[in-house]
Amino acid sequence: MQKLTIPISDDHIRSLKVGDSVTLNGTMLTGRDAVHKWIFDTFIEKKRAPEGDDQEVYEAIKQILEGGVIYHCGPVVAGLDSGDYKFVAAGPTTSTREEPYQARVMQHFNLKGVIGKGGMAGNTLAACRDVPGVYFHAIGGAATLIAQSVKEVLGVHKLDFGVPEAIWVLQVEEFPVVVTMDSHGSSIHDEVDQKSKKILDSLLA
Amino acid sequence: MLNLTDKFLELVRLAATSLPPDVEKALRESVEKEEPSSASRGALETILKNVELAREKSTPICQDTGTPIFYVHYPQGWSTIELKAQIREAVVEATKLTYLRPNAVNSVTGKNTGDNTGDEHYPTIHFEEMEGNTLSVDLMLKGGGCENVGAQYKLPNSKLDAGRDLEGVRRVVLDAVYQAQGKGCAPGILGVAIGGDRGSSFIASKETLLRQLDDKNPDAELAALEDTLFEQANQLGIGPMGFGGETTVLGAKVKAVHRLPASYFVSISYMCWAYRRRKMTVIGDNVIYA
């Protein structure tokens, strides 16, 4: 299994092909619906002006996202009272909900990787080619194991979005994922869908 | 009447953290069917590692601990009011202990109750009075991702050329597996009900998921259909997580229930690989878990 360190270089990204199993190591962020919408509206489309700590958080996450990775995840976190946070369960959530934002977010930050489950659609695949970047599929349901690969919670932003929706800054080691969309235009999700459709048609013939 | 709250709590803990042996066995056997160093084999290996770790650490197998669905078979003379109160208390306690994630959301306000109790349907509890003096309680934790890919078909269905017979059932079930792709955290288990009204049909489709993976349907025709569905669903090649591969489903269980002449429903409850179901049996003072 290939070991990748974040930030990931363009050369590394281009060497990845769909079907590759890799482990991720380094610093990454969680971000799901609320975070994607907030970034998109405030800093990409600029539909709303930054308020409160918006600008500050943006500057902080920008550095991590440059060449970095975002994880679609709504974790179960212990230590909320003490601030001594620990990830208890942290499997991936369904990624398609971020499809309207993902491509622009990747371009905006030079984001190299998106982790989630279920795969994403055409716009994200195109962004993977252009940026370049890849989609990493985590194993749905493998919540305890993934939480184990989170070695440290380095911080949290936007906790007012709620625990699952906040931006968690994580130090991960040996985080297991599979490349299912690569920078060469391939998507396992499209391939499997088309192949299984053909087989279905023959089984129903 | 006994106070079984602690016993119910243990049932919840066991279900959330320890995958049943038959499911784990099926997953282990599937690993061997996938190509060495393929993504699908890797996915199954990761799943199995996670299963072991969750059991060892007594933490949830998956962070979505699902809808708790209880099936209570109770002897004459027991109070379902008391049983219900004890079950609800156990669920609240299990949530505090992080065996369960708070999952009960008010559909109007969007507010999460925080303790996994909601209206009279949450958690779901089915009661059935039985002869004899044994209490048995099955608990299933039904995840959201897989529930979202469940489906109900009304036959005849002209698009799939599915008529009102078992061949029609085969056609729509395979379509449902294709539509689901890997999104219900494949490999899945298919709970299928034929007949009923829309509501009873889905209830029956979940009941079939209480069966053991390696049992055999006593009805020969349905047994044959289960074998066909299992085989052909796997031929689709969707594979673990939808990565492609040999293991798309771990099993198919079918139940037929009576229907109105006018209706012919086929309901499919898709269960993810995190097939969390456990049973507790109370005989006298003895409590046995399986």
Ligand code: SF4
């Ligand atoms: S479908 Fe099952 S394994 Fe997947 S996230 Fe939901 S509960 Fe977990």
